[in-house]
Amino acid sequence: MTSTNKYKKKLIEVAIPLEAINAASAKEKGSPFLKGHARALHQWWARRPVVACRAILFSQLVDDPSGYTAKLLDDPKIRERAEADLAVRLKAWRERKADAHGNVPDTPEPTLEDCAADIERKRLFEIIEELVLWENSTNEEVLERARAEIRRCCGGSLPPVYDPFSGGGSIPLEAQRLGLPAYGSDLNPVAVMIGKAMIEIPPKFKDLPPIHPGIKERSFYRNAEGLAEDVKNYGEWMREKAWKRIGHLYPQVDLPKEYGGGKGTVVAWIWARTVPSPDPAFSGSQVPIASSFLLSSKSGKEVWVEPVVDKQTKMITYRIRHKGTASEIAVAKEGTKAGRGANFLCKLSDTAITSKHITSAGKSGQMGQRLIAIVAEGKRGRAYIEPSEEHEAIALSAKPNWRPEQRQPDNPRWFSPPAYGMETFGDLFTDRQLVALNTFSDLVHEARAQIEVDALSAGLSPDPTPLRNGGTGAFAYAEAVSVYLAFVVDKSADYGNSICGWNSTNQNIRQLFARQAVPMSWDFAETNPFGKMASFSGFCESVLGGLSGVLPAAFGSVFQADAAVSSFPVPNCAVSTDPPYYDNIGYADLSDFFYVWLRKNIKSVFPEISSTLTVPKAEELVATPYRHGGRDEAEEFFLRGMTAAISSLARQTDTEFPTTIYYAFKQSEIEEEGLSSTGWATFLQAVISAGYCIVGTWPVRTERAARTVAAGTNALANSVVLVCRKKEAAAEVITRAEFIRALKRELPPAIAELQAANIAPADMPQSAIGPGMGVFSRYKAVLESDDSPMSVKAALQLINRELDEYLGGIQGEFDGDTRFAITWFEQHGMAKGDYGAADNLARARGISVESVKHAGIIESAAGKVRILPRDELDGDWEPEGDGHLTVWECLQHLVRKYEKDGISHDTAALLKKIDAKAEAVKDLAYCLYDISANKRKDAKEATAYNALIADWTELTRQAAAIHDTSGDRQIRLDI
Incomplete structure (x- = not known):
């Protein structure tokens, strides 16, 4: 300007x-x-x-x-x-x-x-x-x-x-x-709903106590605390109702003696996808394609699935193995993979299962799934149990009454499953997962009705104005709580789909959106929504936690709009924005995963935002x-x-x-x-x-x-x-x-x-x-x-x-010895070079090689010259007693002290002692960072200079608080 x-x-x-x-x-x-x-x-x-x-x-x-x-x-x-x-x-x-x-x-x-x-x-x-x-x-x-x-x-x-x-x-x-x-706006309805839940809804019910009829957690409620408690309470209400309806689909398991015996609650069923064997001799047999059979990689407590092959019956069964040799564990870690991508080996015949074979099987509806392990809560942690025909049959018996039919985009950069026949968003779930999500979705609507009844009993206004029109009565409050309950269902979908893998390192499930894409998963973990891992109750706690951090200190409003044509909601706004970044993330495509459920659950609350079958895409920037x-x-x-x-x-x-x-x-x-x-x-x-x-x-x-x-x-x-x-x-x-x-x-x-x-x-x-x-x-x-x-x-x-x-x-402002060292470092780093070249370089700067050596910067012997590394510098060096003080020495001693002690009294004291050259030292750090990072490609050296400058403000502050107390150069910190 x-x-x-x-x-x-x-x-x-x-x-x-x-x-x-x-x-x-x-x-x-x-x-x-x-x-x-x-x-x-x-x-x-x-x-x-x-x-x-x-x-x-x-x-x-x-x-x-x-x-x-x-x-x-x-x-x-x-x-x-x-x-x-x-x-x-x-x-x-x-x-x-x-x-x-x-x-x-x-x-x-x-x-x-x-x-x-x-x-x-x-x-x-x-x-x-x-x-x-x-x-x-x-x-x-x-x-x-x-x-x-x-x-x-x-x-x-x-x-x-x-x-x-x-x-x-x-x-x-x-x-x-x-x-x-x-104020906020977005074209994406999922983003709009997130914004409303964070900044628009909480101020409407700020400081309101919860309305549920149970025992209240506290006597005084601030901000969104009351709203959050109701989300938790009605989430538990939904869980109890759901258990009565579909609890039979999630049976307990008999725990082996090594896990304490008795009954145990399942936290996850581990499945492997299957395809027909490519070997004609095993025609009709389904074989697993699993990226890993490892269940626990904890050292000394390794657990894995071992496929047991019976070629006569053309059957594969699975057993649980504990500990074992390093080679056995390495084999288990690779599953049935053979190289990168979708390439596997047939367990029955050892023939290759190519990507083309898997794609063909998926497209023709021949890809299946097989239960290979059960994970339960034992009396001393995770219990790994062999698969049960009963458990597999119960899972496969589930029949959902609705599945999302919206198609995933034909864009393998962000969506891999369509290439294998999983073309709709509904295809990303097992039937049992769909039954659970449908049940919880139905209960969002039932909870909304129950909350209104309880809100009226608690004394909220009977005003029928809906939430979208600014309502704050019992009806609007019920709608508000149901928005957060719909978010719980979305979280359940994020962890309750057939793309979620098992993490053997922490013995837990991976969420779908660990990154900004929907990848293909060859083996997956199906969680128990009524268990203790990735459960519906846990997701209620998560939403509750997110809501508890909201601070409704002012009015908020979020609306759906195309930024290219939208008008400011009020005059004289300050604008701060975080737009899409070229082609980094396909927000609209990815959002459809949640939108198909969110629309099902909040369409009656925000009909205009939920009016399209999928997230708008044509205008997305x-x-x-x-x-x-x-x-x-x-x-x-x-x-x-x-x-x-x-x-x-x-x-x-x-x-x-x-x-x-x-x-x-x-x-x-x-x-x-x-x-x-x-x-x-x-x-x-x-x-x-x-x-x-x-x-x-x-x-x-x-x-x-x-x-x-x-x-x-x-x-x-x-x-x-x-x-x-x-x-x-x-x-x-x-x-x-x-x-x-x-x-x-x-x-x-x-x-x-x-x-x-x-x-x-x-x-x-x-x-x-x-x-x-x-x-x-x-x-x-x-x-x-x-x-x-x-x-x-x-x-x-x-x-x-x-x-x-x-x-x-800026090199020109340094003393001649430092300028020599900069150029020598740029050309040779810490390696040796010929004395003749060093002599020419020194003469061009009006000094001699002996001068640089006298300054304590280089070693010169046997016709060779090298810069002294920091760890070879004089450990008793003091700038006050150095009769040949250079900016190079000051920086290198300061970096050495910082690398050893970080931001400390000793580091700050050294900076205080070189105060007269401090600005030149900082300039040299910038200069040497540029040489190290961009010319010598020396990441370690560059990091040293970058880290020092990053903490320069704090070091300067501490140095300024240090005062001389006597002529013996003792220093004290002025607290």
């Missing part, structure tokens, strides 16, 4: 505590069983971390302190601190200028206003750092502190927030938690080649549709707030194409074509250490948050040369600011896109030499080139 902004900059346009947000996001992602998390309510794909959404919304609404420094300096305490900071910064700035040798970009002289703004930003960062902690999700004191800041910056009120691609509802949920009126006639056509559809949708946002957005838009990289983009990937470039093009100027990009990662560096390359964050403002109406057209000059002028100081904010080196490439695209997108067009408009992909490549030049250019 131009320097004459007509709006107040918000915090997110300048700086955010990115590492704190990323750390909290990673913790949320890595803790799948967080109590009160929205994901427990209903399955959705690729939800953004809610703590990240919370932080982004706060930063989007709160003013950046650069806009009110005069007011800040009116405070004597802030002025005093700012003056002290300015003295230090001016000294460092002058030294940097003097040492730069003209090789680093000029940076503006620091001012008192800069220091005051940084002091205030630090205060706002501390609020965010508290806000993103998961344990503070319902902490009213922390939340109210954040709300007060938003009110201060928004004229005393809390502005409405709108997400036109609300999906799993993370953004409107967190807006509501911050007290903001929350996903670049799906099979739907649009090819990859090019799909890309064109995505670009056109996303441009229309974002253009609609741009036309209606309030200029007071920037718009934030999330983009999620898929793994192939990260590993193959990176910052210039087709999906990423297409998405950016849509945003710019819609009339937005991109003023910031913040990489939000949900996986930390293991993904910091991947295979020695820059590892992109999982998501990037784009910060956008409306483009100026009088935007100019410029040439490629003018664009490059503008980049060279504006990008270096912007990168310097990002470094000053301690953006981790791994995140720098994505963060630098913000100011780079800010230059590109503020113009009407950038013209190439042939007068054609420059593509976003070309602009991204130029931005990345300028970043590389900047990181290379």
Whole structure:
């Protein structure tokens, strides 16, 4: 944007505590069983971390302190601190200028206003750092502190927030938690229902006690606690009713003596699919195709199924084996597989069962299933029991009165079963599973009627206004509870289908949607809905847990709409949204799995949302080649549709707030194409074509250490948050040369600011896109030499080139010994090189090899030179006593101390001792990260520098609290 902004900059346009947000996001992602998390309510794909959404919304609404420094300096305490900071910064700035040798970009002289703004930003960062902690999700004191800041910056009120691609509802949920009126919309009816259940329904019945006639769990109910208790109570009511109707289909089993004897409740029946033997000699015999026979892989307690073959009778029976040799267990782990994919061996004849044979059997209705094991609750844990003809016969006797006939899409990327004859969504279930789901679905409707009766008895209004029309009486309350009970049925379907495999590691069932697809499963676990694993009661508890984390602190509304044509629900909304990502996930296709059940159970409650037989797909903004006639056509559809949708946002957005838009990289983009990937470039093009100027990009990662560096390359964050403002109406057209000059002028100081904010080196490439695209997108067009408009992909490549030049250019500010070490490391790493080459390199920098050796950086002997690894550096080194101090030594000693002790008093003390060179040390860490990750492909070395910078803020804070106490260099921590 131009320097004459007509709006107040918000915090997110300048700086955010990115590492704190990323750390909290990673913790949320890595803790799948967080109590009160929205994901427990209903399955959705690729939800953004809610703590990240919370932080982004706060930063989007709160003013950046650069806009009110005069007011800040009116405070004597802030002025005093700012003056002290300015003295230090001016000294460092002058030294940097003097040492730069003209090789680093000029940076503006620091001012008192800069220091005051940084002091205030630090205060706002501390609020965010508290806000993103998961344990503070319902902490009213922390939340109210954040709300007060938003009110201060928004004229005393809390502005409405709108997400036109609300999906799993993370953004409107967190807006509501911050007290903001929350609105969301989505084309997908499953997403709409999730949103209604999270942010629209709970405020209607906030603080209401439960209405069930049983004993109440507490005397006082807050937020959605009463609603949640009723969901649990009527869920148990449904379970009891269901047991009376279909309990006979789930018999107990006789436990062997080693499991304590007596009767045991079955938790799962393990089945293997079967096909006719391909050997004509065994014509008519069904043989198993199982990917594994292993039931428990726990060391010393291995359990597996062993097929027993009788070639005379052409029969295969199954027995349970315990322990055994390593080779026996390895064989069991492979099942009947022979190589990758759908390739197996016939147990009767050892002939190959090809993928083609299995496909033919499935398509012709010849694929069957065979019970191979029973898992029960023994007196000392899981009990594994041989299959029973009685149990198999009971399972096969079930006859459902309804099955979903909607067809799965013909798209093997996301749906494998249709290739094997399982073409409808009903085909994904066994008959017994369908009977159970039908029974529970019938009971959702019966429970709704019972809840209304009980609600009237409890004193709720007899007002017949339905929930969809704003009703809050007994009738609407019954509908509300039944929505959550319908979610319990959906969860039952997710775990109660014939694609769910058995996990031998934790001896539990795998849910269908462990990933964003419906794969084929050759052996599967059928659970007992009345047992203790993946049970109906357990799913009630899960929905209850998800509902308990909802904080209805403000009004909420979610409605069905196409983002390309929808209007804002109210004026002056702040917009934050998480749209579909090119071709990453087929939301509509996948959602049909749940929609066929959800529609059956809530059609009377929300008839308009449930009006279609399947989820709407034609308008879904996903670049799906099979739907649009090819990859090019799909890309064109995505670009056109996303441009229309974002253009609609741009036309209606309030200029007071920037718009934030999330983009999620898929793994192939990260590993193959990176910052210039087709999906990423297409998405950016849509945003710019819609009339937005991109003023910031913040990489939000949900996986930390293991993904910091991947295979020695820059590892992109999982998501990037784009910060956008409306483009100026009088935007100019410029040439490629003018664009490059503008980049060279504006990008270096912007990168310097990002470094000053301690953006981790791994995140720098994505963060630098913000100011780079800010230059590109503020113009009407950038013209190439042939007068054609420059593509976003070309602009991204130029931005990345300028970043590389900047990181290379900062080498000029280091001492000669350090500059020698950088170049030597880039060429040789830690390996030896010829003395002659080292001598030439040193002379070019005005020093000698002996100088670098004297500095303690290299070893020179026998005509060879090598850089000393960190573990060979002097363990008693002290910077105060080093008469030949270099930036290289300071960094390497600091990294060694950090690798050993992490964020500790000793690490902070060392940083304090090298305080005069601290900024140069940080610059060198960025430089060496770039060399290690991108040029030497040394993931381990790159990770060391990235980790240090990631924790630089905390180390600096601790170092600042350390004071000299005497001339003996002893230090103490100022607590």
